[in-house]
Amino acid sequence: MEPTGQKLKESVLNRIRQNSEFPVMSETVNIINSFDTQPESSLSDFANLVLKDYALTTKILRLVNTVYFSQFGEVTTISRAIILLGFENIRNIAMTLMLFDHLNKNSSNDLLETIMQSFFSGMLAKKIASDIRIPDAEEAFICSLFHKFGRVMAAFYLPEKLSEIAKMEDKWKSNEDVASVSVMGATFEDIGMTIAGEWNFPKQVIHSMRTMRNSEKGIMSDPLYVVTVMANEISRLVYLGRDEKEIYSKIAELAARVKGGLPISNEKLKEYMSGSAQNLSDFMSSIDIDASRSVFVKRAAAWPAKEAAPVKNDAVEEHPAFASGAISTIDSMIIPEDAETPENIFTKGIQDMNSAILGGFSLNDMFKILLETMYRGMQLSGHSRTLFFIKDATSASMSIRYGFGSLVDEARQWFRIQLSNSDDIFNSSMTKQTDFVVKDITANDIRSMMPSWYSDHIETPIFVIILPIVVNKKPLGLFYLEGERDSFSKLTASQLNYLKIMRDQAVLAIKQKHGL
Numbered sequence: 146m147e148p149t150g151q152k153l154k155e156s157v158l159n160r161i162r163q164n165s166e167f168p169v170m171s172e173t174v175n176i177i178n179s180f181d182t183q184p185e186s187s188l189s190d191f192a193n194l195v196l197k198d199y200a201l202t203t204k205i206l207r208l209v210n211t212v213y214f215s216q217f218g219e220v221t222t223i224s225r226a227i228i229l230l231g232f233e234n235i236r237n238i239a240m241t242l243m244l245f246d247h248l249n250k251n252s253s254n255d256l257l258e259t260i261m262q263s264f265f266s267g268m269l270a271k272k273i274a275s276d277i278r279i280p281d282a283e284e285a286f287i288c289s290l291f292h293k294f295g296r297v298m299a300a301f302y303l304p305e306k307l308s309e310i311a312k313m314e315d316k317w318k319s320n321e322d323v324a325s326v327s328v329m330g331a332t333f334e335d336i337g338m339t340i341a342g343e344w345n346f347p348k349q350v351i352h353s354m355r356t357m358r359n360s361e362k363g364i365m366s367d368p369l370y371v372v373t374v375m376a377n378e379i380s381r382l383v384y385l386g387r388d389e390k391e392i393y394s395k396i397a398e399l400a401a402r403v404k405g406g407l408p409i410s411n412e413k414l415k416e417y418m419s420g421s422a423q424n425l426s427d428f429m430s431s432i433d434i435d436a437s438r439s440v441f442v443k444r445a446a447a448w449p450a451k452e453a454a455p456v457k458n459d460a461v462e463e464h465p466a467f468a469s470g471a472i473s474t475i476d477s478m479i480i481p482e483d484a485e486t487p488e489n490i491f492t493k494g495i496q497d498m499n500s501a502i503l504g505g506f507s508l509n510d511m512f513k514i515l516l517e518t519m520y521r522g523m524q525l526s527g528h529s530r531t532l533f534f535i536k537d538a539t540s541a542s543m544s545i546r547y548g549f550g551s552l553v554d555e556a557r558q559w560f561r562i563q564l565s566n567s568d569d570i571f572n573s574s575m576t577k578q579t580d581f582v583v584k585d586i587t588a589n590d591i592r593s594m595m596p597s598w599y600s601d602h603i604e605t606p607i608f609v610i611i612l613p614i615v616v617n618k619k620p621l622g623l624f625y626l627e628g629e630r631d632s633f634s635k636l637t638a639s640q641l642n643y644l645k646i647m648r649d650q651a652v653l654a655i656k657q658k659h660g661l
């Protein structure tokens with residue numbers, strides 16, 4: 146790229162990066178994409194990341210309780226959603242919802258058309274990938290959504306650039322790449338791949354953002370990439386009002402360039418397009434978007450068209466991929482969330498745990514559900530955390546197994562309870578099987594009960610709740626909750642009672658699991 150073009154490209158990228166929405170979204174997306182999928186701790190750590198965003202938590206729970214997931218029964222905790230659906234699905238759903246919320250803040254027609262066309266592409270790509278037995282149809286969905294991510298970013302952050310590019314294309318009869326390089330110093334593909342790299346997107350997804358060029362024949366050996374191109378090309382042709390003959394001809398041309406071809410009949414393709422259009426319509430309805438606003442939705446619903454319908458001059462010809470994770474898991478989206486009361490959260494959490502028990506639960510799964518319900522049910526703002534300690538098998542000590550809330554990773558470094566004859570608050574709770582509710586750990590009559598190693602790490606006044614888990618007089622673990630001292634006055638007797646009920650359920654579950 147010429148120096149002038151590179152300078153223009155950097156100027157455009159910097160404008161995007163300096164938008165007030167960009168740094169927040171960038172940080173969150175990067176964390177989610179970087180998350181390591183190790184068993185046990187990482188699942189609870191990821192649940193903790195989601196739980197810090199109350200709105201996102203509510204949206205995910207509403208989503209996983211749609212018709213699509215009805216086989217699981219009601220799911221009321223993020224922890225159980227992860228257990229049932231898998232880490233990758235929940236991570237991708239979270240990505241999708243955050244990005245949709247981000248893009249939904251802009252109500253321009255260009256962006257609306259882009260999102261609708263891209264969802265259709267993703268849904269269609271998954272159906273095609275499943276038909277031709279691509280190992281991971283979920284990945285086909287994601288790659289198709291991201292195929293033109295750069296255009297999505299431009300539509301949201303630089304809408305005036307889209308207008309300039311469209312005018313240049315019309316005036317000079319140039320293609321989109323030439324026009325976009327003239328206006329932005331880079332193609333949409335280049336913009337998208339650059340931002341996706343900064344946001345730590347998976348390599349396969351970034352790879353699938355590349356446009357197809359005749360000179361890049363090697364890329365056509367990848368069926369996943371071809372399905373991505375195919376789904377997006379179909380969306381573009383549907384948007385332009387093209388008929389069946391032209392679409393089938395184009396798809397046959399693409400399939401012929403793949404080694405071994407892509408064995409999908411026109412009848413199947415028509416069936417998948419119809420199903421994807423219905424999925425899109427359901428999606429629009431579920432999130433209260435007026436389908437009549439979208440040219441693409443109308444044309445997708447009416448396809449196959451009898452004859453080509455003209456595209457208005459002020460419309461953008463291609464509206465590309467909306468970014469996210471596995472919307473393949475989405476049959477319909479969410480409805481506006483209602484505030485959840487502590488009582489509802491605790492009641493549903495207890496139901497979720499009972500479902501886990503009836504479904505052949507593991508104790509680890511049960512404790513994740515219990516701990517998350519405690520954390521959400523307390524509804525504390527500011528610094529707060531809920532921890533589950535378990536006794537080490539080889540030493541007289543207890544360490545953090547799971548945690549939700551603030552600075553959990555930091556707490557794991559120092560928060561280790563030594564079991565002894567000491568009369569500190571932790572050992573007293575275990576030996577006397579007594580629950581402790583401490584309004585202020587800095588109070589004079591309490592300070593002496595706090596071990597020095599603990600007090601050294603607590604910098605602000607907090608309240609503490611300790612609920613021991615003792616079975617047949619053997620200490621097995623404890624639940625520990627803390628929050629800002631001033632928040633204690635907001636807690637109710639009902640919330641404290643629910644905490645004890647859930648601890649008692651944990652004891653019963655342990656006894657049942659081990660036949661005690």
